[in-house]
Amino acid sequence: xxxxxxxxxxxxxxVSVFAMGDKEGTAAAGSAPxxxxxxxxxxxxxxxxxxxxxxxxxxxxxxxxxGGINGHKLELIVIDDELKADKGAAAIEKLVTVDQVDVxxxxxxxxxxxxxxxxxxxxxKVVVATGAASYKVEEALxxxxxxxxxxxxxxxNQGQSYADGWAAIQAKYPTIKVGRIFLAYEEGxxxxxxxxxxxxxxxxxxxxxxxxxxxxxxxxxDYAAVLDAAKQYKPDLFLWAGYDADALPMLEQAKAMxxxxxxxxxxxxxxxxxxxxxxxxxxxxLYGMWAPAVNDISPASKKFYTGFVAKYGVEPAxxxxxxxxxxxxxxxxxxxxxxxTETAALIKALEATSYASPLGQTITFSPANIIKHQGIRNQxxxxxxxxxxxxxxxxxxxxxKPVYPFPAW
Amino acid sequence: xxxxxxxxxxxxxxxxxxAVIAVWKPTVLIYGIQAAGLYASIAIPMGLILxxxxxxxxxxxxxxxxxxxxxxxxxxxxxxxxxxxxVPTAAVTALFGFVIYRLTIRxxxxxxxxxxxxxxxxxxxxxxxxxxxxxxxxxxxxSFEYVSASIDIGELSFGIFNFVFVLVAILMVVGLRIFLTRxxxxxAALAVGQNPKxxxxxxxxxxxxxxxxxALASALxxxxxxxxxxxxxxxxxxxxxxxxxxxxxxxxxxIGNIPxxxxxxxxxxxxxxxxxxxxxxxxWADIVFFVxxxxxxxxxxxxxxxx
Numbered sequence: 001x002x003x004x005x006x007x008x009x010x011x012x013x014x015v016s017v018f019a020m021g022d023k024e025g026t027a028a029a030g031s032a033p034x035x036x037x038x039x040x041x042x043x044x045x046x047x048x049x050x051x052x053x054x055x056x057x058x059x060x061x062x063x064x065x066x067g068g069i070n071g072h073k074l075e076l077i078v079i080d081d082e083l084k085a086d087k088g089a090a091a092i093e094k095l096v097t098v099d100q101v102d103v104x105x106x107x108x109x110x111x112x113x114x115x116x117x118x119x120x121x122x123x124x125k126v127v128v129a130t131g132a133a134s135y136k137v138e139e140a141l142x143x144x145x146x147x148x149x150x151x152x153x154x155x156x157n158q159g160q161s162y163a164d165g166w167a168a169i170q171a172k173y174p175t176i177k178v179g180r181i182f183l184a185y186e187e188g189x190x191x192x193x194x195x196x197x198x199x200x201x202x203x204x205x206x207x208x209x210x211x212x213x214x215x216x217x218x219x220x221x222d223y224a225a226v227l228d229a230a231k232q233y234k235p236d237l238f239l240w241a242g243y244d245a246d247a248l249p250m251l252e253q254a255k256a257m258x259x260x261x262x263x264x265x266x267x268x269x270x271x272x273x274x275x276x277x278x279x280x281x282x283x284x285x286l287y288g289m290w291a292p293a294v295n296d297i298s299p300a301s302k303k304f305y306t307g308f309v310a311k312y313g314v315e316p317a318x319x320x321x322x323x324x325x326x327x328x329x330x331x332x333x334x335x336x337x338x339x340x341t342e343t344a345a346l347i348k349a350l351e352a353t354s355y356a357s358p359l360g361q362t363i364t365f366s367p368a369n370i371i372k373h374q375g376i377r378n379q380x381x382x383x384x385x386x387x388x389x390x391x392x393x394x395x396x397x398x399x400x401k402p403v404y405p406f407p408a409w
Numbered sequence: 410x411x412x413x414x415x416x417x418x419x420x421x422x423x424x425x426x427x428a429v430i431a432v433w434k435p436t437v438l439i440y441g442i443q444a445a446g447l448y449a450s451i452a453i454p455m456g457l458i459l460x461x462x463x464x465x466x467x468x469x470x471x472x473x474x475x476x477x478x479x480x481x482x483x484x485x486x487x488x489x490x491x492x493x494x495x496v497p498t499a500a501v502t503a504l505f506g507f508v509i510y511r512l513t514i515r516x517x518x519x520x521x522x523x524x525x526x527x528x529x530x531x532x533x534x535x536x537x538x539x540x541x542x543x544x545x546x547x548x549x550x551x552s553f554e555y556v557s558a559s560i561d562i563g564e565l566s567f568g569i570f571n572f573v574f575v576l577v578a579i580l581m582v583v584g585l586r587i588f589l590t591r592x593x594x595x596x597a598a599l600a601v602g603q604n605p606k607x608x609x610x611x612x613x614x615x616x617x618x619x620x621x622x623x624a625l626a627s628a629l630x631x632x633x634x635x636x637x638x639x640x641x642x643x644x645x646x647x648x649x650x651x652x653x654x655x656x657x658x659x660x661x662x663x664i665g666n667i668p669x670x671x672x673x674x675x676x677x678x679x680x681x682x683x684x685x686x687x688x689x690x691x692x693w694a695d696i697v698f699f700v701x702x703x704x705x706x707x708x709x710x711x712x713x714x715x716x
Contacts, residue, residue, distance in 0.1 A: 047547040187692055212691055219650025221641050224440040224567075225685035245642040248550040252640070255557035256568030270547065272642055278552035317547055409557075 035075045036068075036341060038331060039101030041091040041116070042108055042130075042324070044080040047317050048270055049108050052130060052324035053078045055304070056105065058311050059328035069336045076328070077101060083108075085115025092119040102341035103128065105327040108320065110134035117141060120148070126346050128327045130320060133158065134193065138370045147343060149350055149365055151323055151330075151375040155193060157368070159201040161378035162287065165393040166237075167205075169381065169402065172395065176404045178263065182235035183210035184226045184250075186242040188218065194241035194267065209233055216245035223250045227259050237263040244268045244275075251280040255409045262405040270318040276387035283403045287379045289319035291389030293399040294360040304358035322358040330355050330363065360397045430683065437682045439567050445678030446575030447640075449671045450633050452655035453581045454626035460665035461602035461622045464514060464525055468533035469655055470648030472627055475536055476502045476634025477643045481549055484638070490553075495635030499628040506627020510620050518619070533649065541645040550642040571640065581629060582668050588625075598622050602665060657698065661705045677701060 040056055042049030053076075060076045068074060077099050079091035088107075095101045096119070104120070104127045107113050113132035117140045120127055128149045135155055141148050153161065166178050181202050185191030195210050202208045211229040214220025223246070230238055238261035240250060247266055254264070265285040275281050292315065295302040304325050308316050316322065330353055335341055338349035351373065355363045359376070368374035381393040383402055390400035430437050455469045466472075479501060480494045509532065517528045556570045588595040600608040601618045609615045641647065658677065662669030680701060681694040 045541055045546060047545040050545065211688065214695070216642055219654070222440065222444055224436065225682065225691060228436060229688070245548045245644055245647070247642070248552060249641055252556045253568055256559040256570070258559065258566040272548040272550050274549070280552060
């Protein structure tokens, strides 16, 4: 009996001790500030997506080093969408259900975004999207997607900004005349969409024509036929919409064919490494959102650029890096102001965003054609000058004046 | 007799078509022949491997891609011209090809063809991913003044640099013909290609010959990789479209018919550029490639049945 009593007392004590221990553990966990999780998807095999994720991590590290948000540390969880819609959709499912993230950022290709939208709608988490330019994504989102904040301009925003830009440049620099525009476009979906939207935008104000070519990115790389058509058209502005793999070979063939438009403009998503070092690159114009030259006019750009180079030892190759960096800061700022990651409060805080971004412009959100929260609406017109991309337009962000005409070979 | 008459009629019609094109749109011929040179000089090494080792190397384009990156790094670091750099690049790719053969292809020579295809496909993916990890997907291109060399004939200005690839293709065909018919190793390779068992019976080291042929083809494709950077940007996926194109040209020419690859390339290059000359037909240039292949292979099969 005595022995049984001793065992009972021992068990009671042991249970009490374990219970206390557990209670203490819970208390400790409860008192420690929870980490705020930001989920993200980018195509990590592509330099644009890879550097987007690197820049986002840079922003997270900077914020954490400065004490986090309201005492909470940020954690970035990135999943590679591999530029595939199904992988992108699965990534959203995992981020929400397994990783239990508070906010989702990222994205690059419109095709992937289209695949992700059903999962995004299902969970209704706040999304700050860095990619997806196609109007089809906006149509798929619909007017009810008030949790979706789109940073990248839609394709129609971009087209309109180009039209505005050329009108403004001609008004400011009367020697620059744009009457005839020829668009050489890669024969895939990206190029065809560029041609269709440009035709609508430029078709009334300018004489406009174009022809397709097979991009070197897909096994092409022979531009003779398209350049021949362009040469016969005698455009004032020759624009090509393709990929970075087309940039220098097309210039070399244009030179060989003595094709000399007044303005030679490229619109690839990125440029080849060391493109600026080629003598042919000088005075080629381009569309983009950011270049290292923006450091001259924007302290935010300089901070981002210096931090990126110091952290990774390479230059940001495309504007997706500062755009992704901006996405983290926008989210962090909104959480700080909202004091919570609760969806309704966070949406309200994001709607009040006014962020002086490294892209050289302040980002705010306002309604687009369908969605309620559109961030950036314009691309910039830039020009390669002595190995550097200089901003020509908008004039308030300009780092240099345009060189015109494109010099004869 | 009828065959000879048919052949004469075919040659006559072809010459007439070429003459009409030359008068109507000379650029179709110029750019068509230039494209043919590039296609042929990349496809010929694959034809050599397929004709003698009897392996469809689905990593063919990736070998060229690796050689392009090696040349790019060499030229960037030393300022060397790719025409000079192609010598060390060819030597390195020959060695690399030999190692790949010994470590992988050799083990699958007696395996079913599907296994061989999967093996070389796996090698291709491994190469692409390795380059993507090391150099990222950002494209690279060195700029050379001579690439934009041109000629003016009347109002027509056109680039002449790409004729280099025509010259390279002709040199490859002639060089391989001399190697295969005039050298002991070449004759042995030809014998192995025709009948490996018979060649082994007469004392030819079949395995060594396969290794040598694979190394030689790798050297040729490495050389092409070096020259490729003069005209094209490079990125991890740059080689794979050329694998498919090369295989189709080899199939069109007939296995083991190396001069035929040059002929098939000329037919393809001119046909593609002929379609590109018509505004509404530019997008069909890729389809003509497969139409030609299907026509040629079907024609050959029907002739074979009749025979």
